Amino acid sequence: MKTIAELKAIREAAQGSKNIYEGTEKEIRIVVGMATCGIAAGARPVLNALVDEVTRRKLNNVVVTQTGCIGICQFEPVIEITTPELGKVTYVKVTAEKIPQIITEHVVNGKPVEQYTIGAYKK
């Protein structure tokens, strides 16, 4: 026997999977390079951290997805964030620990975390 409040909690908990289904129509895309190079460099914890962070912050306009080799294997793990305002920004040598900062500053506040981007790394 469930109360109305308990049903509501179940409904809210399911929002995450609802979010995944609508993935193809989202405004903001976060793509993780998951080829052998990416996986070897630790892309999987990064991907999972992204999913957790997006779910935790209830960012319903964001889809987190994976792709194959992006082509810059020496910089893996690589993630690309595409937003309507900023276009595509590439982050390199990403770790799970950097994810909350990247999501907060880039996705929520619209300011890329420059020090982690590929541009900053090359300098």
Added chain:
Amino acid sequence: MYRSQVLICGGTGCTSSNSRKILDAMYTEVEKAGLSDEVKVVQTGCFGLCALGPIVIVYPEGCFYSQVKTDDVTEIVNEHLLKGRIVKRLLYTETVKEDDSILSLNETGFYKKQMRIALKNCGVINPEVIDEYVGQDGYLALEKVLTEMTPEDVIKTVKDSGLRGRGGGGFLTGLKWQLAAGNAADQKYVCCNADEGDPGAFMDRSVLEGDPHCVLEAMAIAGYAIGASMGYIYVRAEYPIAVSRLRIAIDQAHEYGLLGDNILGTGFQFDVELRLGAGAFVCGEETALMTSIEGNRGEPRVRPPYPALKGLFGKPTILNNVETYANIPQIILNGSEWFQSIGTEKSKGTKVFALGGKINNTGLVEVPMGTTLREIVDVIGGGIPGGKKFKAAQTGGPSGGCIPASHYDIEIDYDNLISIGSMMGSGGLIVMDEDTCMVDIAKFFLDFTVDEACGKCTPCRVGTKRLHEMLEKSQTATAPWKTSTSWKSSAITSKKTRCAVSVRQHRTLCFPPSNSSGMNICPI
């Protein structure tokens, strides 16, 4: 939280092409790859494109893998789920663009023109897990009805929405409810007709297999509206997957207190039981269905009195079709005006059709009322195999008729179909190409009614048999076919019976009434 979901169709179509084995293999392979915590494997209801089964869809990419074999599972897991490399060779070709990028499923010809209300959750949730239904706003309509609305409000909303019976008759659902609500009795009943018997029809089966809870929710809402505490679902025994999922759903709803006494702590009481049909077509007729639930031989009763006054066990009863119920929660949640805005002037909302026969995309589609036959067959259905010409589409089952090519652009709704001599029926749509012999079609449907006539009324029992004989003779040329005689005979057959099983046989018979490509000249 899962980063990816793999949906595998568990409808009857895909199950018959071994989707269950794919599901098992997927569980094993995902576990072997160590992805069990990241990737969720879900068995769902029908996606609609049965012709391409077994179907596997991977989200968030929305990759639509078609005709998957068990041997392909390892590749999907190792390439796509593990390394993010989409297995292009398995993709449904329509979803791959020229530059090799992937088209969203909703952009393909099959899905683009569709609008899903009754099938909203089919192919989205796991029908055997109540939490997934609740997660898609399931039981929210029941909650709203029990806490915010009076029974009169509910009836008014359903009536204002303009929803008409999806079983074929097209009677205004809200009006049916109002009539039953107005008849005082110590016990009333809510029944669901899931005895889908028309050849080629599988809409109701797919709803029950893909989203059984929405039917239970709608029946509880109906119970509240008319003051009933008991409901029966009369479902064909030939639908084993639907029956087993309904049983699971009823148990889960009991467990969550969404059926039974004191639902959601509001004091409202409602329960649902299943009754399995034994395969008689006539039991899809409302009075025969009720007679069968009562434990008697399924034969139609004389109407009036109508079921709203004297139905099951002699008590006021409403009987609606599965698809009709599937629309109810959405109408309650979104309001009657929203539903009113979809469809044509007199036919509101959407209609689910089961596409079959000579068509590329055999499967299940839901379109707004007023969509043309051409759009359904050519765009959604992907046209006719081998570039053959469209000859006719049969709608409405044995009581319906064949729509000839001259009406290819007709906007499909209840009244338009009746005006050209066919009917909406429950939604089976069988497409025939230039090679199809219309005499054979007429004979097939007559043969069906001869078999299925329950024997109660002489005009039907004898009349269908005689009509069938006339057709046979006409094919062997021992007796030339006379449209006028057949029309007369079938008109007698149709008007003098208790139920509609043999009604309007002449519709299929006289295709098209005076057209040289029709009755008398068989192309084969």
